[in-house]
Amino acid sequence: MAEQPTAHEPAATTDAAFLRALPKVELHLHIEGTLEPELMFALAQRNGVTLPWPDIAALRQAYAFVDLQSFLDVYYQGAAVLRHARDFYDLAWAYCERAAADGIAHTEIFVDPQTHTARGVSLDVVIDGLEGALADARSRWGITSAIIPCFLRHLSPEQAAQCYADCRRFGDRFVGFGLDSSERDHPPGAFAEVFAQLRADGYRAVAHAGEEGPAAYVREALEQLHVDRIDHGVRCLEDAALVRELAARAVPLTVCPLSNVRLGVVDRMSAHPLQRMLDAGLHVTINSDDPAYFGGYLGDNYAAVREAFALDRDSLSRLAANAIAASFADGARKAELTRALTSVTG
Numbered sequence: 001m002a003e004q005p006t007a008h009e010p011a012a013t014t015d016a017a018f019l020r021a022l023p024k025v026e027l028h029l030h031i032e033g034t035l036e037p038e039l040m041f042a043l044a045q046r047n048g049v050t051l052p053w054p055d056i057a058a059l060r061q062a063y064a065f066v067d068l069q070s071f072l073d074v075y076y077q078g079a080a081v082l083r084h085a086r087d088f089y090d091l092a093w094a095y096c097e098r099a100a101a102d103g104i105a106h107t108e109i110f111v112d113p114q115t116h117t118a119r120g121v122s123l124d125v126v127i128d129g130l131e132g133a134l135a136d137a138r139s140r141w142g143i144t145s146a147i148i149p150c151f152l153r154h155l156s157p158e159q160a161a162q163c164y165a166d167c168r169r170f171g172d173r174f175v176g177f178g179l180d181s182s183e184r185d186h187p188p189g190a191f192a193e194v195f196a197q198l199r200a201d202g203y204r205a206v207a208h209a210g211e212e213g214p215a216a217y218v219r220e221a222l223e224q225l226h227v228d229r230i231d232h233g234v235r236c237l238e239d240a241a242l243v244r245e246l247a248a249r250a251v252p253l254t255v256c257p258l259s260n261v262r263l264g265v266v267d268r269m270s271a272h273p274l275q276r277m278l279d280a281g282l283h284v285t286i287n288s289d290d291p292a293y294f295g296g297y298l299g300d301n302y303a304a305v306r307e308a309f310a311l312d313r314d315s316l317s318r319l320a321a322n323a324i325a326a327s328f329a330d331g332a333r334k335a336e337l338t339r340a341l342t343s344v345t346g
C-alpha cells in the first residue's frame with residue numbers, strides 16, 4: 001500500500017512524501033522517450049501513420065529489450081508519429097504533467113533533431129511544439145527548463161555538423177548540445193570538431209559515455225569533447241584513475257537507474273553501482289532517460305534507488321543537491337532551487 005501522510009503529520013514525514021517534496025532537477029531525459037504507447041497510437045491515428053504493432057499490447061511486448069540497440073529500434077519507429085508542432089506540444093506537455101506530479105522544479109530535455117529532420121519534419125516544427133509546452137509548464141507549475149539537442153552518434157560527424165548548422169539559428173533557445181544513440185563502436189572523439197565549434201560559440205556540452213561503451217569513452221568525452229557533464233558514466237568504475245579524476249573535478253554524471261536495468265547494463269537494481277559511485281565521491285545525479293520505455297519517471301527512479309540501497313534522507317537530498325549544482329540554470333535559479341531544497345531538508 002502506498003504511504004499516505006495522516007492528517008496529523010506534516011506532508012514530508014513519510015519517505016514517499018519526502019521524495020515528492022524534494023525539489024528535483026532532471027538532466028537526462030529524451031523527450032522522444034516520454035512517448036507513452038497510448039499517445040503514440042493516438043498520434044498515429046491523428047496523423048494517418050501506420051505503426052508496425054497492431055495495438056498497444058503488442059507494442060508493450062516489444063519493450064522486452066535486450067540491449068540499447070533493441071530499444072533504439074522501437075524508439076525510432078515510435079517517433080515516426082510525431083509530425084506537427086501540436087504533436088511535439090502534446091508529447092512535452094504529457095511529460096510536464098508527470099514532472100509536476102513528481103515534484104520536478106527544473107528540467108533540461110534532450111531532443112534528437114536528426115530523428116525528425118530525416119523524416120522531413122523541420123526543426124522549427126519540433127522546437128515550436130516543445131517550447132510551447134515548456135512555456136505553459138512554467139506558467140502553470142513554475143517548472144523551469146532548457147532544451148539540449150543531441151547529435152546521433154550512429155550517423156556521421158559530417159551529419160552532426162549539418163545538424164549543428166541547422167540548430168545555430170535558434171541561438172540561445174538552446175543551452176547546449178549532447179551526443180546520444182548507439183554507443184558501442186561509436187567513440188565520442190569522432191565528434192570532436194563539432195563540439196569544439198559549439199563550445200567556441202558559447203554552448204554547454206554533454207555526451208553519453210560509459211553506458212554500454214567502455215570507461216575509455218568517458219575519458220575521451222572529457223578530453224576531446226570537453227563536456228560539462230557525462231550522461232550515464234556508470235562504467236567509469238572500471239578505471240580507478242578515471243574515477244579519482246571525475247571525483248576530484250566533480251564532473252556530474254547523469255545516472256539513469258531504471259534504464260540501466262531495462263537495457264541490461266546491470267541485471268537488477270541491487271546490482272547497480274550507484275552506491276559504489278556515491279562512496280567513491282562521484283557527483284551522481286538521478287534521471288529517467290526514456291521513462292515511457294523503461295518503466296518509470298524521475299520519482300520512480302528515486303524511489304527505486306532509495307529502496308534498493310536503503311538511502312536515507314541525507315543521501316536523497318545529496319542526489320537532489322548534486323542535480324541542482326550540475327544544471328545549466330543561471331545562478332539566481334540555482335540559489336532559488338537550493339533554498340527550496342533546504343526548506344524541505346531543514
Ligand SMILES: [Zn+2]
Pocket residue numbers: 028030180208231289290
Ligand atoms: Zn540517454
